[in-house]
Amino acid sequence: MADSIPWFVFAAPSRFYRLAAALEPWLWAIAAALAAAGLYIGFFVAPTDATQGDAYRIIFIHVPAAWMSMLVYLAMASWAAVGWLLNARMASILARALAPTGAIFTFIALWTGALWGRPTWGAWWVWDARLTSELILLFLYLGFIALVASIDDVRRGDKAGALLAIIGAVNIPIIYFSVRWWNTLHQGATINLTTAPKMASTMLTAMLLMTLSFWAYAFAISFSRARAEVIERESRTDWVRQLLAGGDRREP
Amino acid sequence: MSFLGAIYLRDLRLAMRRRVEALLPVAFFVVSASLFPLGVGPEPETLRQIAPGVVWVCALLAAMLSVNQLYASDHADGSLEQLLLSGESTVLVAAAKAAAHWTVSGLPLVVAAPLFGLLFGMHGDALRTLFYSLLLGTPILSLLGGVGAALTLGLRSGGMLIVLLVLPLSIPALIFGAGAAGAVDSGLSPAGNYSLLGALLIACLLLAPLATAAALRISME
Amino acid sequence: MNWNSASEFFSMGGYGVYVWGSYAVTAVLLVIEPLLAAQRRRRAVERAREAAAAESQPGAPQ
Secondary structure: OHHHOHHHHHHOHHHHHHHHHHHHHHHHHHHHHHHHHHHHHHHHHOOOEOOOEHHHHHHHHHHHHHHHHHHHHHHHHHHHHHHHHOOOHHHHHHHHHHHHHHHHHHHHHHHHHHHHHHHHHOOOOOOOHHHHHHHHHHHHHHHHHHHHHHOOOHHHHHHHHHHHHHHHHHHHHHHHHHHHHHHHHOHHHOOOOOOOOOOOHHHHHHHHHHHHHHHHHHHHHHHHHHHHHHHHHHOOOHHHHHHHHHHOOOOO | OOHHHHHHHHHHHHHHHOHHHHHHHHHHHHHHHHHHHHHHOOOHHHHHHHHHHHHHHHHHHHHHHHOOHHHHHHHHOOHHHHHHHOOOOHHHHHHHHHHHHHHHHHHHHHHHHHHHHHHOOOOHHHHHHHHHHHHHHHHHHHHHHHHHHHHOOOOOOHHHHHHHHHHHHHHHHHHHHHHHHHHHHOOOOOHHHHHHHHHHHHHHHHHHHHHHHHHHHHHOO | OOOOOHHHHHHHHHOHHHHHHHHHHHHHHHHHHHHHHHHHHHHHHHHHHHHHHHHOOOOOOO
């Protein structure tokens, strides 16, 4: 019965590998095209902001990166959970493939946030609720990556990572709430960073295009990493042998 | 004697046989808290302001560094496997061990911390609040630490890894706990902090043993 | 068009360091990441091929 359900088809590493290999070039192309469009509109169509000048243009990376950092964490935790609860190896591989990308998006959000904060609000870093929560999100990613890397047994690592990711996902709203609470208590010392420039529709368009571009990028890079891990894990299987033999010197 | 009680008393007895090791968390707490005035300067006003935060952070670190022992020695001599195979609830094992850890490592911290608060120049009300906040907070740390210890069972990098895994999760407790004494210091009521801390404690009491049990099963497969 | 000249574009109203500092680091990271992933895949393929070759040697453990 379960075999007739189409979405289990790609749970087999061999089928996923072929799907990913076929889709990847398109995903890279889409990511590049969307980025080109987004950046064009962001730099050449969107007007200069009245209060922040041209410094605000960092927003076209900062906000998409921040959104993606959270989305990727949810995706990672979901795939990890599926890999654990349904015992699906491919799902766990996807979770592992997503983790470094999520961490990098988080770092980009923090880095661009700092560079945006410095000219507009006078400080490289402020302990406002969102930046601080983003920093903690980075720690959650690093924890996941460190945990699965330290466990030699692959499946144990998959499951332990899944439990940790789920606990992290459940905690994220709690952490965000507590940090916001902490931040508002100490309002005197902090600057209100929540005011982004009033969004002209061109600015919004550029931001959305960049977000979609990052999304396509995330798919592409996670597929790439997942393919590598599939080969590593399944190197002794027939289908991998055939794949490698068939290509000979060619890149599979 | 319930199973939970039996495990709890067993762990206590084992800890009492190694009294020096059992007191290491408190010693770590004392030493690390003492570093702050040396690093920051003896200015009384500064110390008084940073006191709740310093005490809480040092208590957190002391709890995290000692939690590895929760499962390590039982894992090493095979008794953990026996416990899990015994057919009794793994959740109860997790709960009992967290309770034992708190009794041995957390409770002494709760007692030692206000003494340190005095050294930092904290006053009556703030000291009392610090005491209560740690009373509510240290069980949370033991419960969360149990999850971390179970996840990293038998790993080479266990100790440091637990810290990296569990500290982000303990941040809400830190915020509300240290915030309670800080609120009292500024003349505000700590009631909100207590409620939130209490809510965290209840959530941890219900969920952490479940997570720890799941982690134990994953680690011991 | 927002910019009257290339130098205006690069200076970003005086905020050039911050804007380009952000974009540059992002670009570097988002280029290095795929390269590293591709390198990992190549190494995995190499190792898998070596293992397959070693096993097909006569007398090697199957």
